[in-house]
Amino acid sequence: MTGPQIVLALDILGTVTFALNGALTASRRVRLDIVGVVALGVITATGGGMVRDLLLGAVPPAALVEWYYLAAATVGSLAAWLVARPTRGLTRMIVLLDAVGLSVFAVAGAQKASAMGLQPAPAIILGAVTAVGGGTLRDVLIGEVPSVLTNDLYAIPALVGAAVTVLAGRYDLLPFPAAILGAVLCFAIRMVGVRYGLNAPSRRVLRRARGARSDDA
Amino acid sequence: MTGPQIVLALDILGTVTFALNGALTASRRVRLDIVGVVALGVITATGGGMVRDLLLGAVPPAALVEWYYLAAATVGSLAAWLVARPTRGLTRMIVLLDAVGLSVFAVAGAQKASAMGLQPAPAIILGAVTAVGGGTLRDVLIGEVPSVLTNDLYAIPALVGAAVTVLAGRYDLLPFPAAILGAVLCFAIRMVGVRYGLNAPSRRVLRRARGARSDDA
Amino acid sequence: MTGPQIVLALDILGTVTFALNGALTASRRVRLDIVGVVALGVITATGGGMVRDLLLGAVPPAALVEWYYLAAATVGSLAAWLVARPTRGLTRMIVLLDAVGLSVFAVAGAQKASAMGLQPAPAIILGAVTAVGGGTLRDVLIGEVPSVLTNDLYAIPALVGAAVTVLAGRYDLLPFPAAILGAVLCFAIRMVGVRYGLNAPSRRVLRRARGARSDDA
Known part of the structure; x- marks a missing residue:
C-alpha cells in the first residue's frame, strides 16, 4: 500500500x-428506530468533518461528495443495529479503533484547514472539531451534555495531534513524519487516558452536575 | 395556475x-415569550432548507433571500401565538397540511440537491433533511430528543419521496411526473402512519428511555 | 482613538x-474540565458571528480569520476558570459589559448582513443572531433551553438595535449616527430590563415548564 492508500484506509476505518x-x-441512551440509529451513526462519523468543511467553505462537504464516507458510516451504523449489545472483547476493540479514528480525523482535519489557508490556532481547533464534532452533535441530539466537554482526555489528545501536525507543517519541519507523530x-495519550481511567465516566459527572443543580434550584 | 405557481403555493402552504x-x-413544552414562539416557528419552517443550503453552498439560503419564506413562517408562528390551544378539527387539519409540507419539502429539497450536482444518495438525504431538519432543530432547542429519531414514519416517507424524485431524475424517467409521484x-405513507398510529408517541419513548437510564445510573 | 478603533475596541471588549x-x-450548570470551560466560553463569544458568517457565505468566518477574536475569547474564558465564583461587584460589571457586547454585536452583525446584500428583514434577524446565537449554542450544549427563548428582554433589544441600524442605512438616514443610536x-432597553427584573430568571421558567410536563406526561 502507498502512503495515500494507507491514509484513506485509516480514514474509512475511523469512519466505520x-x-x-x-x-x-x-x-443505549434513547430508544431509537432504525432511521434514528443510522442517522445518529452517520452524524457521529461525518458530523465533525461536515462542520469543518462548512467553516472552511469547502462545500458540499467531503462526506456528501466522496461516496465512501456515507457508505462506511452506514455500514458501521447497521453493524450497531445488528450487534446491539457488544461483547467485552468487541467493546475493547471499538475503544481502540475509536482512538485510531480520533487520531486520523484530528490530523487530517488540521491538515485540510491549514492547507486552505487558516492560521495555526484556528487550524488546530478545526482539527479537534473534525475529531470530536460528530460525537458532540450526537450527544446534543440525544439530549446529553457532550461528554467531550466534561472529560479531559478526549479533546486534549486531538488538540495535541492537530498542533504537532499544524506547527510542523507551518515551519516546514518534516511535515509528513510530523503528521504521523501527531497521530x-x-x-497514545488517548489510550493512556483510557487505561488509567483518566477519563472520568461522563455519567457520573452528569449526575453530580444534576445533583448540584437541584441543590441550587 | 401553472405548474411552478402550484409548487410555489404548496411551498408557502408548507412553510406556514x-x-x-x-x-x-x-x-406546549416550554413556557416561551413571543420572541421564542416566533423564533421556534420560523426555525421549524425554514431550518431544514437552511441546513440543506449551507451544505450545498447555496448561500445566503433561500429562506433569507426570498421574502415570502420569512413572511409565511412569521404568519404561521403568530397564528400559533393567537390560537395557543387548537381545537380537534384544527389539529387534524394541521396534521394533514404538515404531511403536505413534508412531501413538498422532501421533493423540492432533493431536486435542488440533485440539480446542484450531488450524487443520488446524498441528494436523497438532503431532501429528507429539508423536510425534517427544521423540526429537529426545534426539538433540540426545547431540550427534547428529536421525535424524528424515535419515530419511524416521519423520516421514512420523506426518504421515499426524495428517492423516487432523485432516481427518476437521474435516469431521465419522466422527472416531473416522478416528482409528483414522490410527493x-x-x-400517503405519512398519512397511513398517522391513521394507524404507526408513529408511536415520542413522549412515551422518551419516558421509557429515561426509565432505562435511571436504572443503569 | 478614531471611529473604527473604537468599534474594534468595543468588539473585543464584547468578545472578552x-x-x-x-x-x-x-x-455553574455542568461540571466541566478546562477544555469544556474554554470551549463553551469561545463558543458563546464567537458562535453568533460564526452562524451569521456561515449564512452569509462569508467563510471562513471572521472569528477564524482575525486572530484577536480567538485570543479575546480565550482570555475571557480563562478568566472565568480563574474567577469561578465572581463577587457581586464583578457580576454587576459583567451584566453591564454583556449589554455592551449585545449592542455592538447586534449592530455590527446587522451592518455586515446588510452590506452583503441581504434585505432589511433577514439583515435585522442576522444582527440579532450575531448577538444571541453564541449564548444559544452554549445553552444547547449544556442541555438547557436557551434563555433567550424564554426571556423577553434579551432578543428584543438586539432586534431593535439591528432594526434602527439597518433601516437607517437602507434609506440613507445618517447611517453612522443611526448605528450609534441603535447600539x-x-x-438602554437591555439595562432597563435588567434593572426592573423584566427578564424573568430562566431557571424559574424552566422549572415551571418541567412541572407542566410531568403533569401532562
Whole structure:
C-alpha cells in the first residue's frame, strides 16, 4: 500500500468505527428506530468533518461528495443495529479503533484547514472539531451534555495531534513524519487516558452536575 | 395556475403549516415569550432548507433571500401565538397540511440537491433533511430528543419521496411526473402512519428511555 | 482613538465579556474540565458571528480569520476558570459589559448582513443572531433551553438595535449616527430590563415548564 492508500484506509476505518460507536452509544441512551440509529451513526462519523468543511467553505462537504464516507458510516451504523449489545472483547476493540479514528480525523482535519489557508490556532481547533464534532452533535441530539466537554482526555489528545501536525507543517519541519507523530501522540495519550481511567465516566459527572443543580434550584 | 405557481403555493402552504405546527409544539413544552414562539416557528419552517443550503453552498439560503419564506413562517408562528390551544378539527387539519409540507419539502429539497450536482444518495438525504431538519432543530432547542429519531414514519416517507424524485431524475424517467409521484407517496405513507398510529408517541419513548437510564445510573 | 478603533475596541471588549459570562454560566450548570470551560466560553463569544458568517457565505468566518477574536475569547474564558465564583461587584460589571457586547454585536452583525446584500428583514434577524446565537449554542450544549427563548428582554433589544441600524442605512438616514443610536437603544432597553427584573430568571421558567410536563406526561 502507498502512503495515500494507507491514509484513506485509516480514514474509512475511523469512519466505520465512529459510526458503530456513535450508534451504539445513542441506542443505549434513547430508544431509537432504525432511521434514528443510522442517522445518529452517520452524524457521529461525518458530523465533525461536515462542520469543518462548512467553516472552511469547502462545500458540499467531503462526506456528501466522496461516496465512501456515507457508505462506511452506514455500514458501521447497521453493524450497531445488528450487534446491539457488544461483547467485552468487541467493546475493547471499538475503544481502540475509536482512538485510531480520533487520531486520523484530528490530523487530517488540521491538515485540510491549514492547507486552505487558516492560521495555526484556528487550524488546530478545526482539527479537534473534525475529531470530536460528530460525537458532540450526537450527544446534543440525544439530549446529553457532550461528554467531550466534561472529560479531559478526549479533546486534549486531538488538540495535541492537530498542533504537532499544524506547527510542523507551518515551519516546514518534516511535515509528513510530523503528521504521523501527531497521530501517534494523539492515539497514545488517548489510550493512556483510557487505561488509567483518566477519563472520568461522563455519567457520573452528569449526575453530580444534576445533583448540584437541584441543590441550587 | 401553472405548474411552478402550484409548487410555489404548496411551498408557502408548507412553510406556514410547519411554522404553525412547530410553534404550537414548542409552546406546549416550554413556557416561551413571543420572541421564542416566533423564533421556534420560523426555525421549524425554514431550518431544514437552511441546513440543506449551507451544505450545498447555496448561500445566503433561500429562506433569507426570498421574502415570502420569512413572511409565511412569521404568519404561521403568530397564528400559533393567537390560537395557543387548537381545537380537534384544527389539529387534524394541521396534521394533514404538515404531511403536505413534508412531501413538498422532501421533493423540492432533493431536486435542488440533485440539480446542484450531488450524487443520488446524498441528494436523497438532503431532501429528507429539508423536510425534517427544521423540526429537529426545534426539538433540540426545547431540550427534547428529536421525535424524528424515535419515530419511524416521519423520516421514512420523506426518504421515499426524495428517492423516487432523485432516481427518476437521474435516469431521465419522466422527472416531473416522478416528482409528483414522490410527493404523493410521501404524503400517503405519512398519512397511513398517522391513521394507524404507526408513529408511536415520542413522549412515551422518551419516558421509557429515561426509565432505562435511571436504572443503569 | 478614531471611529473604527473604537468599534474594534468595543468588539473585543464584547468578545472578552461574552466569553467570560458564557464560561461562568456554563460552569455553574455542568461540571466541566478546562477544555469544556474554554470551549463553551469561545463558543458563546464567537458562535453568533460564526452562524451569521456561515449564512452569509462569508467563510471562513471572521472569528477564524482575525486572530484577536480567538485570543479575546480565550482570555475571557480563562478568566472565568480563574474567577469561578465572581463577587457581586464583578457580576454587576459583567451584566453591564454583556449589554455592551449585545449592542455592538447586534449592530455590527446587522451592518455586515446588510452590506452583503441581504434585505432589511433577514439583515435585522442576522444582527440579532450575531448577538444571541453564541449564548444559544452554549445553552444547547449544556442541555438547557436557551434563555433567550424564554426571556423577553434579551432578543428584543438586539432586534431593535439591528432594526434602527439597518433601516437607517437602507434609506440613507445618517447611517453612522443611526448605528450609534441603535447600539445605545439596545443597551438602554437591555439595562432597563435588567434593572426592573423584566427578564424573568430562566431557571424559574424552566422549572415551571418541567412541572407542566410531568403533569401532562
